[in-house]
Amino acid sequence: MLKFRKIPAETIRRMPRYLRAFSLLGQEGQAYISSQALAGQLHLNPPQIRKDLSYFGDFGTRGVGYPVSDTAQRIREILKLDVTQKAALIGAGRLGTAIASYPGFAMFGFDIAAIFDKSPAKIGKKLAGLFVQDIGDISSIAEKEIRLAILAVPSESAQACATLLVDSGVRGILNLSPSWLKVPKRVKVVSIDLAMELGTLLYYL
Amino acid sequence: MLKFRKIPAETIRRMPRYLRAFSLLGQEGQAYISSQALAGQLHLNPPQIRKDLSYFGDFGTRGVGYPVSDTAQRIREILKLDVTQKAALIGAGRLGTAIASYPGFAMFGFDIAAIFDKSPAKIGKKLAGLFVQDIGDISSIAEKEIRLAILAVPSESAQACATLLVDSGVRGILNLSPSWLKVPKRVKVVSIDLAMELGTLLYYL
DNA sequence: ATCAGCTTGTGAAAGTGAGCACAAACACAA
DNA sequence: TTGTGTTTGTGCTCACTTTCACAAGCTGAT
Numbered sequence: 001m002l003k004f005r006k007i008p009a010e011t012i013r014r015m016p017r018y019l020r021a022f023s024l025l026g027q028e029g030q031a032y033i034s035s036q037a038l039a040g041q042l043h044l045n046p047p048q049i050r051k052d053l054s055y056f057g058d059f060g061t062r063g064v065g066y067p068v069s070d071t072a073q074r075i076r077e078i079l080k081l082d083v084t085q086k087a088a089l090i091g092a093g094r095l096g097t098a099i100a101s102y103p104g105f106a107m108f109g110f111d112i113a114a115i116f117d118k119s120p121a122k123i124g125k126k127l128a129g130l131f132v133q134d135i136g137d138i139s140s141i142a143e144k145e146i147r148l149a150i151l152a153v154p155s156e157s158a159q160a161c162a163t164l165l166v167d168s169g170v171r172g173i174l175n176l177s178p179s180w181l182k183v184p185k186r187v188k189v190v191s192i193d194l195a196m197e198l199g200t201l202l203y204y205l
Numbered sequence: 206m207l208k209f210r211k212i213p214a215e216t217i218r219r220m221p222r223y224l225r226a227f228s229l230l231g232q233e234g235q236a237y238i239s240s241q242a243l244a245g246q247l248h249l250n251p252p253q254i255r256k257d258l259s260y261f262g263d264f265g266t267r268g269v270g271y272p273v274s275d276t277a278q279r280i281r282e283i284l285k286l287d288v289t290q291k292a293a294l295i296g297a298g299r300l301g302t303a304i305a306s307y308p309g310f311a312m313f314g315f316d317i318a319a320i321f322d323k324s325p326a327k328i329g330k331k332l333a334g335l336f337v338q339d340i341g342d343i344s345s346i347a348e349k350e351i352r353l354a355i356l357a358v359p360s361e362s363a364q365a366c367a368t369l370l371v372d373s374g375v376r377g378i379l380n381l382s383p384s385w386l387k388v389p390k391r392v393k394v395v396s397i398d399l400a401m402e403l404g405t406l407l408y409y410l
Numbered sequence: 411a412t413c414a415g416c417t418t419g420t421g422a423a424a425g426t427g428a429g430c431a432c433a434a435a436c437a438c439a440a
Numbered sequence: 441t442t443g444t445g446t447t448t449g450t451g452c453t454c455a456c457t458t459t460c461a462c463a464a465g466c467t468g469a470t
Contacts, residue, residue, distance in 0.1 A: 001449085008427060016404030020383060034447060043385055047429060047450090054449055062448040063436035080407050087403070092214055094303035103359075104383060104400035148403070149409060154308075172406045174399070178225060178309060180248055188409040190402050193377070195309035197395050198292070198353070199221030201377045202285050204393040205352060215457065239417060252420090252459060259419055267418040269465035 001057055011052045015079055016108070017042060018052070022072035023107070034065035075155045076109070086113035088141050088170070090161050091152035092132045095176060099152055100128035113146055118157070135161070139168045147171040155179040162189075216257045220284055221313070222247060222259070227277035228312070239270035281314070291318035293346050293375070295366050296357035297327045297337045300381060304357055305333035318351055323362070340369070347374040360384040368392075 021042055021174040025033055035046040042049070053059045053066070056078055076082040087105075089096055089112050099105075100112055115127055118135040125132050133140070141149075141205055149170045153161055155177040162181040163175060175191040183189060226247055230238055240251040247254070258264045258271070261283055265271040280289040292310075292319050294301055304310075305317055320332055323340040330337050338345070344352075356376045358366055360382040367378060367386040380386055380396040388394060 010427065012408050013401075013405050015408070016398075016401040019404065020401075022350055036447080039311060041385075045429065046447095047431095048427095050448060051428085051450075058449075060448050061436065062434070063438095063446050065447065076407070079404050080410065081404065085407060094299075094306055098299035098303040099399070102399065104398070105403065108400045108404055110400070148407065150403070171410045174403050174406055180246075190406045190407055191395060192399070192402060193221075193309070194304070194307060194397070195313045195315070196218075196221040196225075197397060198310065198315060198355070198379050199224065199284050199286065199313055200218050201393055202290060202353065202397045203217050203220070203283070205283065205376045213457065225453065241417080250459065251417095252461095255418060256458085260439075263419075265418050267464070268416050268468095270417065289449095 001054060005055065007055045011055055014044070014048075014052055015075055015158055018049070019072060019075040019079065019108070022066075022075065025068045026072055030068050032061075032065040032067055035060070038066070062122070081109045084109050084111050085148055086111050086144065086146045087148040087150055088113065088138075088146045088165070089115045089150050089152065090117075090138075090165070091136065092117035092119075092125070092127055093152065096152040097127060098128075099150055099176075110148075112150075113144060114141055138164050141165075143167040148174075150174045150176070150182075152176045152182070210260065212260045216260055219249075219253075219257055220280055224277060224280040224284065224313070227271075227273055227280065230273045231277055231340075233382060235273050237270040237272055238266075245270070258387070273291075286314045288311070289314050289316050290353055291316050291349065291351045292353040292354050292355055293318065293343075293351045293370070294320045294357065295322075295340070295343075295370070297324075297330070297332055298357065299321040301357040302332060304355055305335075315353075317355075319346055340366070343369050344373045346370075351380075352376040355379045355381070356386075357381045 021038060027115055035049045039046040039049055059071050059074065087110055090102055092115055096115070100115060105112065112128065114134045115130050116135045117123060117132050122132050123134050147170055149165045151158055151161055151173055158175060158179045159179040159181060162183055165173060166183050166187055171187055173181065173187065173189045175189055178193040178195065181189050226243060238253045244251040244254055264276050264279065292315055294305055297320055301320070305320060310317065317333065320335050320337045321340045321343055322328060322337050323402055327337050328339050352375060354370045356363055356366055356378055363380060363382040363384045364386060367388055370378060371388050376392055378386065378392065378394045380394055383398040383400065386394050
C-alpha cells in the first residue's frame with residue numbers, strides 16, 4: 001500500500017491509461033490480468049504498473065493478477081470518474097466542434113453539459129445536441145455545478161476566458177491553446193499544445 | 206556548451222516553447238531578453254532556461270541576455286524548422302478539419318501538404334485549400350518527400366494507418382488517438398490523448 | 411582604466427522517478 | 441499436507457531532472 005507516501009505526478013498521469021485498459025478488458029469479458037500481460041499491452045514495465053497501483057491500495061491477488069472490473073471501478077473512484085463529470089466547452093469553432101463530438105470523453109464518463117462562444121454567428125446554433133450560448137452568460141455554469149472546462153479558443157482570448165471561468169467557480173481547465181494561463185492556486189490547468197508536440201517530434205527525425 | 210553530454214528529453218520538449226516565446230518577442234521588436242524575464246513569461250526557473258539553451262551552444266551574452274532574433278533562428282535550426290516541414294494529415298473528420306486549419310502549425314513553419322481519408326464521402330472534397338485524397342493513394346507522399354504525419358482517425362483505424370504511413374517512408378507520427386502504435390524503431394511517435402489529460406486534471410480537483 | 415552592476419554558463423547538490431530483485435502470498439496438483 | 445509454479449507488493453539502487461551557487465564575462469559610468 002506504500003502508506004504515507006506522496007503519489008508521484010507521473011503515476012497520476014498513467015492512471016487514465018490503466019482505466020482505459022481495464023475498461024476494455026472488462027468489455028471483452030476477461031476476469032483477471034497480470035501486470036506482465038498489461039505491461040505488454042501498454043508498453044510499460046510490469047513493476048511500474050504494480051507500484052503505481054499499490055500507491056492506492058492492494059488491488060491484486062498474488063499468483064492470480066488484478067481483477068479486471070473491480071480494479072476498473074476503483075480507478076474510476078480515484079479519478080472521480082465514478083460519477084458523471086460535467087464539463088463546459090468554451091469555443092464552438094472547428095476545434096470546439098471536434099471536441100464536442102469526441103467519443104473519448106463519453107467513454108470516460110465526461111459529459112459536455114454546456115457550450116459557449118462569443119461569435120453571434122455561432123450563438124444559438126446546435127452542436128452535439130446542445131445550443132451554443134453567449135460567453136457573457138458563462139456564470140450560469142455555477143448553478144449547474146460545472147467545475148471543469150475545456151478551452152478551445154484562440155490564444156488571444158484564452159486568458160480572458162480563463163478568468164471568466166474561474167470567476168464562475170471552475171476548478172479545472174483543459175487548455176488547448178499554447179498560452180500560459182494565470183489562475184489562482186486552487187485552479188488546476190492542463191495545457192495541450194499541438195504545435196509544440198510536433199516540434200518535439202521533428203527533433204528526433 | 207556542456208560538450209559531449211546527452212541532451213535530456215525534457216529539454217527537447219521545452220525547446221518549442223522557447224521558440225514561440227522568442228518569435229513573439231521578435232515580432233514585438235525586443236532585441237534582448239534575460240533568462241529571468243523569459244522565465245517570468247514561461248513560468249520556469251531562470252537557471253533551467255540557461256541550462257537548456259547551453260546544451261546547444263552559447264546563445265547569450267553575459268550582462269546583456271539572449272539576442273532575440275538570433276536565438277529564435279538557432280532554435281529553428283535545432284528543431285529543423287528553418288526549412289518548411291511538409292506533413293500529411295490522415296483523417297478528414299471533425300478533428301482532421303480542425304487540424305487542417307489550425308493556425309499554430311503555420312506559425313512554426315509546418316505545411317500540411319496532403320490530406321487523406323478512407324470515406325468516399327470525403328474524398329475529393331476541398332479542405333484548407335487541398336483536395337482530400339483516397340487513403341489507398343497514400344504511397345504518393347514518398348514522392349513528395351513528406352516525412353511527417355498527423356494521425357486524426359478513430360483508434361480502430363490508427364494502427365492500420367500507421368503501418369501504411371511507415372511503408373510510405375514517414376519518419377514521425379503525431380498520433381491523436383489513444384491507441385499505442387507499433388512501428389519500427391526508426392519511426393518516432395508522439396501521442397496525445399485528450400481524455401487522458403482531462404482524467405489527470407480531475408484527480409487534482 | 412577601473413569599478414559597480416548585471417547576466418550567462420556550469421559543476422555540484424538535491425529532488426524525483428524508474429527498474430530490479432526478492433520475500434510474501436495464492437492456486438492447484440499430487 | 442506438501443510442493444511447484446505463478447504473481448503481487450516493495451525496499452533498494454540507479455538514472456534522470458531540477459535547482460542552487462558562483463566564477464567568468466559583458467556594459468556603461470566615472
